[in-house]
Amino acid sequence: MYYHKYVSGKYDMEFYVNEYGQETVIVNGLKVSKQFSFMGNTHRFKVYEHGEDVLYTFIARFRNDGKLILRIYRNRKYTERIAVGSGNKPKSLTSKLKREGIKKLHAYEVEAASLLLEEAAKYD
Numbered sequence: 001m002y003y004h005k006y007v008s009g010k011y012d013m014e015f016y017v018n019e020y021g022q023e024t025v026i027v028n029g030l031k032v033s034k035q036f037s038f039m040g041n042t043h044r045f046k047v048y049e050h051g052e053d054v055l056y057t058f059i060a061r062f063r064n065d066g067k068l069i070l071r072i073y074r075n076r077k078y079t080e081r082i083a084v085g086s087g088n089k090p091k092s093l094t095s096k097l098k099r100e101g102i103k104k105l106h107a108y109e110v111e112a113a114s115l116l117l118e119e120a121a122k123y124d
Contacts, residue, residue: 002068004084008056011047015058015070015084025058029096029120033058040068060084 002017014026025033025043033043040061046053057073068084101116 002084002086004070004082006072006082008047008074009049011049013056013058015043015060017060017068017084023060029098038062 001019002015004015006013006015010028012028014024016024016026018024020036021038022034022036023041023043024031025045027045027047032045035041035043037060040059043058043060044055046055048054055075057076059071059073061069061071063069070082070084072079072082097116097120101113101120104110104113104116
């Protein structure tokens, strides 16, 4: 299994490959791309940064030695190349909405917590 977290501004972008070859990209706790491949795949998704839509492209490819290389493009411009290490996705709440909902619940703000948790359930 492979996992890498990439941070750009207020966005946490997580790239994860499980033992079955399923690649997943999660942005701030929301799944934006999910594809299956044993050789690597291309993931495109948009985020809203500084008042404009920004296109990110994650290109994952396995080298002959079995290492996974992740190339990251922002608005079609090459940003960086990362050798993704093997490891597991951290075991934590995957959704910021869930975390914030639980915080509200602990603060006895039940209505706000309910709205956040209901919204988070849409993405699970």
